[in-house]
Amino acid sequence: MAWLEMTVNTTPENIDSVVNALTARGFSDLVIEDQTEFETFLDENRAYWDYIDENLQKQLQGLSRIKLYLEDTNDAGRQRLEGAVRELGLTMTAAPLPETDWEESWKQNYPPQEVGNSLVVVPYWLADEPCDRKKVILDPGLTFGTGAHPSTQMVMETMEELVRPGFSCLDLGSGSGILSITALRLGAEAAVGIDIDPKAEDIARENAAYNGFSSPAFTALTGNVTGDASLMNALAEKHYDLVLVNIVADVIIGLAPVLPRFLSESSTLICSGILDTRLEDVLSALASAGLTVTGVKAKQDWRCVTARL
DSSP states (O other), X not given: OOEEEEEEEOOTTTHHHXXXXXXXXXXXXXXXXXXXXXHHHHHHTGGGOSOOOHHHHHHHTTOEEEEEEEETTOHHHHHHHHHHHHHTTOEEEEEEEOOOOXXXXXXXXXOOEEETTTEEEEEGGGTTSOOSSEEEEEOTXXXXXXXXXXXXXXXXXXXXXXXXXTOXXXXXXXXXXXXXXXXXXXXXXXXXXXXXXXXXHHHHHHHHHHTTOOTTTEEEEEOOTTTOHHHHHHHXXXXXXXXXXXXXXXXXXXXXXXXXXXXXXXOEEEEEEEEGGGHHHHHHHHHHTTOEEEEEXXXXXXXXXXXXX
16 A cells, blocks of 8 residues: 655644644644754653754754655545645645555564673564574563663673672663563563553563563562652562662662662662763762762763662
8 A cells, every 4th residue: 555645834833723723624643743842842851861862853953844644545635635735825745655564664673682792682573583692572662671772781781790590670760671671581580670650560561471571570560769658668678689770860860869778788789871971960969879889881972880888
């Protein structure tokens, strides 16, 4: 089936009214590409990331447009859209898209990702492919944590050096569960993954199942350890051999005061997702919490910190 990509050009001040007008005319599956809305979204959610893809920012520079897709045989739909665009006093372009199996083509973006000396992150549809590395099997289309990002890779590489049979791990901000699964694949006895997003709990549990792990080896929970005293107390009933925090600098800084509650003198804390420009802020917060930094790993603009009591 062949499709057309229809692009309606507008302006930032008019984009909402154009979206409403198109929606009212039955065109509901719209893709909005607008620099102003993108920057507003970033400002409103700044606490959740330190890094924004510069290539994406460049692509959106000065843009304000709406895209939608029609079958190339849908003459009636195209005429109706052209009429709506004329009424709005706007311009539109149409471009044919190559015939593709869209349901399957996205999988090409997730090849196996070798990490460190012994690990490979594998999408679930390639789980049965022969491999001489330890497989961490994921559904990569569900949430953050596919093994491709330097911050995640550095944690996994550090875990290769540290994890021993029988270890227990606590993964704060677990996302897809990739780090918990990696710990178990490296020989840990148990891993607990915590995330504030309730969807992440189910996703992490599903990914663990792809790897043959379930309770009690892997436990997925939803919550905020700094805001939920009962969750904090339940988790702090024991110490963990390894505590993993792969988020962003501001979240790590906010967690720093409570992290010692999960550690013993023999435990190791691994923090990642830290831009080099925020490293000193994180180091200061860890020191203020009574932690001693034992190492800093670098990859591109990112830093990974290990620390102990």
